[in-house]
Amino acid sequence: MQADVLEMADGERFKRLATLEKLAEKLVKLGADRGAALIALGGGVVCDVTGFLASVYMRGVDVIQVPTTVLAQVDAAIGGKTGVNLRSGKNLLGTFHQPRAVLIDPGVLSTLPSREYRAGLYEALKCGIIGDADLFRLFEDRRREILDRDAAIVEKVIADSVRLKAAVVSADEREGGLRQVLNLGHTIGHALEAETRYTQLLHGEAVAWGMIAATHIALGTGKLDSVTAGRITSAILGFGRLPHMKVQTMGVVKRLHSDKKTRQGVVHFILPMEIGKVEIVSDVPGAIVRSAVEEIRKLAE
Template sequence: MREIRVAVPDRPYVVRIERGASASLGRLLGPLGRSRLAVVSSPTIWDKHRDRIRPGLADLAWTEVLVADGERQKNARTLQRLYDAFVTARLGRDGLVVAIGGGVIGDIAGFAAATYMRGVDWVGVPTTLLAMVDSSVGGKVCINHPRVKNMIGAFHQPRAVIVDPAFLGTLPARQRQTGAYEVLKCGIIGDRGLFDALRQAPPSLEGWDAEKLDEAIASACRLKANVVGKDEREGDLRRVLNLGHTLGHAFEAVTEYRRFTHGEAVGWGLVAAAALARRRGLLSADDFEEIASAVDGLGPRPRLGLAPERVLDAVARDKKAREGRVPFVLPTAIGAVTIVPDVTTGEILAVLDELAQRRTPARRRG
């Protein structure tokens, strides 16, 4: 069992990483002393894992609310359904929302908790690798606006995060791979040991040693917890977590969120950031190659091949853009990054051209 403290000023909390923890949620949540729990999950997760989860909750008063799969469910209609279920279950101010699922469930259940009765407590039980290392730590919760992703949200830190890596046993390989890029990102930002560990891991982490996987999850959470603890509200420091995301988000937007999973787009974004850094003389050619081959080593991903002007357009529309310029997080070594405010259009075009030429393991369609 590993515990990582997220030292946000008002309400520090602990990320507990323990294989099998999801079978004893009652024991772990009991000490919070809540009269009633609303467990929010999805049919896919519930089908595969409810038989393990339910007995552990037997001593608590709880109700389940299931939200269908998919990013499209992260909307105001689903939110209303959650409020309805909370009201029906008479969830009071001392109630607890427990989000058991991937990032979609965590984001919407967390946002429901942030707003229901002006805020009730919630606990995250992430079931995807991406949610374990990224979305469940940091307290950003949200839903999508019909035209803009993640547009309506709040900062609402969970009371606790319970990570049970056993969930990953049923996660499809492509979903595991998508989370692995976020873990790799953490290594590049500030943990050379984590980066090296991932270099040894099999593609999409398939069949990776459980102990090594758990340690990698812990290291990634530790890095995010450190950053979030120092900068809860996304000032300059928290921005480093955006490594690979400025272009990654643009790649997702230009392909209308269909070609890449989020992590695959971030994988390309990491290579792009490393190439931008190398071109500026901030990163050595050797470190660039190491980063690019670490990204490739996680498995095949869809080819890039995007119209450069559309990518530039999407970058300019980035939420973090100011006067058309977006600050880029660039690696200066494996385990160190810097923020560069003045990346030019010309530099981005050159990198897109370079990436289009690059041979990478391609993912088969389907």
């Protein structure tokens, strides 16, 4: 079997159509036809771009996902969503293209830089908040072992996260309703990434800030009690201080209207109701949204 290696620049700012075009031109020069298969070996950006490329090259070729980061293993490689960014916002161009296979080896995570490792954990913690109270408690009770990359505990975190996401995707592959719950933290998280031009935060870190904001909104709208809100925030911040970022509250708020979950000008939020249960909410007062963004802006200074 012949295999050719194509490389792409690392980082969210390269998740663009320009990168996609360069890779596609290389495939043409290599003589790749509709019988080709693309193997995505790397983190979330590689998984997203390769999946997108596979979905449109020759109107569709197979893709095999081999994720090498926590974030990619629990999120980007699972479920068939692909995407690239525009200047206006994150993942505004994308397709649904299920991989032929996903190969996950938690052992490769031992070489991840600490910041990359922690950033991916926030996506796994998200799975506990939206639908697996036992996984959430594992993060609370075994935090030290998770941070120390205990092999057995990390494998369980990955497996439980994948199981939760796969179940949601199986029930709603095309994101008609239920699958939106997987976007907890992403509405404001994506706005933060775009507002900082993808240079200050890793994706998982932006999601972490977004989950704190969503918790603040849920508390402010009376959908979540203060004790549970405290548990969620403590679990997120328990993996270390999140990176600083410099944003303006109204700049972030304006970005929300470019989010894919916005319908007819109404921004939809995924809010925690309790540990293991979330709700899709569209009637959030603007003042509460601004307050939540201001809260995380101050925390991040």
